[in-house]
Each structure stands twice: as C-alpha cells, then as structure tokens.
Amino acid sequence: MTIQEVIQIGGAILVSLGGASAVLFGFSSWLGKVWADRLMEKEKAxxxxxxxxxKSDLSQTADSHKVKLKKSEFIFQKxxxxxxALVALNRDIVPTYSHPDMDWYDACDEMALDFGRTEVKLHAYLKEHGAILPAGVKHLVxxxxxxxxxxxxxxxxxxxHASANAGADLLYGHLKQAELEIIEKINGQIVV
Incomplete structure (x- = not known):
C-alpha cells in the first residue's frame, strides 16, 4: 500500500463519513423540526x-356581577x-305653626287629634314599603x-288626654329616629 492508496482510502472514508454526516445532520434537523412543530401544536392547543x-369563567363572573349590580340598584331604588316617603310622611304628620303662642305641647295635641289619619298613613306606608325597610326602621314605624x-x-x-299628647310626642320621636336610620343606611350605600 502506497501513500497514494492510503490517501485515497482515507479520502474515501472521509467523503463517505462526511456524506453520511450530512445526511444524518439533515435527517436530525428535519426530525427536530417535526418534533418541535408537534410540541408547539400541543402547547398551542x-x-x-x-x-x-x-374567557368563559371571566364571562360568567362578569354576568354574575352584572346581575348582582342590577339587583343592588333595584333594592337601592326601593x-x-x-x-x-318616610321623610314626606314625617313632614305630613307634624303640624305647621298655626298660632303665635303655639308650643310643642300644642303641636302634640294637633298630632293627637289627627291620629286616625296618621294611623291610615302609617298603615299604607308599611304596606307599600314594609318588605324593603331595615328591621329597626320597620319596628319603629x-x-x-x-x-x-x-x-x-x-x-x-x-x-x-295627656296620654294622647305623650303618645304624639313618642310617635314623633320614633318617626324621627326611623327617618335618621333609613337616611343613614341610604347614605352609607353611596360610594364616591
């Protein structure tokens, strides 16, 4: 074996290995791309x-909050x-200043003389608004x-009678307290 033959055999080996490595590199590159595409599709899916x-959970949550908001708006409106209506009722029950010497005792007498109509007004108020009134306000009314x-x-x-006059004073006090409580509740719901 001559040097030339050794070089030819070595060259042939290198060419065949180089060709095979080129084929192997091309195949591995193609296979890697296929695997990467498959993995990418799985991850994408x-x-x-x-x-x-x-998106579905977010949509359901948003719909739920919309319904709650509508209910809250409805309840707030009621x-x-x-x-x-309670403020107006309270103003209707208290008599106006009718003579120069009128004092609170006289005002309570006038309220007591109107207890029949007051009873009807309170009954109508409870009938219309009783379901929405806070428990304390409903109790006072x-x-x-x-x-x-x-x-x-x-x-x-x-x-x-003195008991009717005292009753008028008590009635006014309770209605005033009920008015303060319900207005406080309304104001507590207003968020700026």
Missing part, C-alpha cells in the same frame, strides 16, 4: 383551551323611595302605627 376556559291606633280614642275634637 393546551393554551388555547386554557384561554377559552378563562330603599330610596321608602326613605323619601310599627310602634308608631300602634300608638296612633291606640291613642286616637283618647283625642277627640273637644279634648286631648
């Missing part, structure tokens, strides 16, 4: 599914109407309804 689930119903018999056009 997984993230797409996760994204759709997240509470506001009840508060406004119910007490006032009872006072008016009971004491109306102790106040006639000719005279007002």
């Amino acid at each position: 997984k993230y797409s599914t996760d994204l759709e689930r997240f 509470e506001f109407e009840a508060a406004s 119910t007490i006032c309804f009872g006072i008016a119903g009971q004491e109306k018999f102790n106040a006639t056009r000719g005279s007002v």
Whole structure:
C-alpha cells in the first residue's frame, strides 16, 4: 500500500463519513423540526383551551356581577323611595305653626287629634314599603302605627288626654329616629 492508496482510502472514508454526516445532520434537523412543530401544536392547543376556559369563567363572573349590580340598584331604588316617603310622611304628620303662642305641647295635641289619619298613613306606608325597610326602621314605624291606633280614642275634637299628647310626642320621636336610620343606611350605600 502506497501513500497514494492510503490517501485515497482515507479520502474515501472521509467523503463517505462526511456524506453520511450530512445526511444524518439533515435527517436530525428535519426530525427536530417535526418534533418541535408537534410540541408547539400541543402547547398551542393546551393554551388555547386554557384561554377559552378563562374567557368563559371571566364571562360568567362578569354576568354574575352584572346581575348582582342590577339587583343592588333595584333594592337601592326601593330603599330610596321608602326613605323619601318616610321623610314626606314625617313632614305630613307634624303640624305647621298655626298660632303665635303655639308650643310643642300644642303641636302634640294637633298630632293627637289627627291620629286616625296618621294611623291610615302609617298603615299604607308599611304596606307599600314594609318588605324593603331595615328591621329597626320597620319596628319603629310599627310602634308608631300602634300608638296612633291606640291613642286616637283618647283625642277627640273637644279634648286631648295627656296620654294622647305623650303618645304624639313618642310617635314623633320614633318617626324621627326611623327617618335618621333609613337616611343613614341610604347614605352609607353611596360610594364616591
């Protein structure tokens, strides 16, 4: 074996190994691309599914909050109407200043003389707004309804019994307290 033959054999080996390595490199590159594409598709499908689930959950949460907000707005509107009606009722019950020497005792006499109409007004108020009233306010208005119903018999056009006058003062105090409580509740719901 001559040097030339050794070089030819060595060259042939290198060429064949180089060709094989080129083929092997091309094949591994193609195979790597196929695997990468498959892995990418799996990840893409997984993230797409996760994204759709997240969108669905977010949509359901948003819809739930919209419903809660609508209910809250409805309840707030009813509470506001009840508060406004109670303020108006309270103003209707308290007599206006009718003579120069009128004092609180005289005002209570006038309220007592009107207990029959007050009872009807309180009954109508409870009938319309009783379902939405806070428990404390409803309790106070119910007490006032009872006072008016009971004491109306102790106040006639000719005279007002002391218990009817005291009842008028108590009724006014309870209605004022109920008004303050319901307005405080309404104001507590206003967020700026």
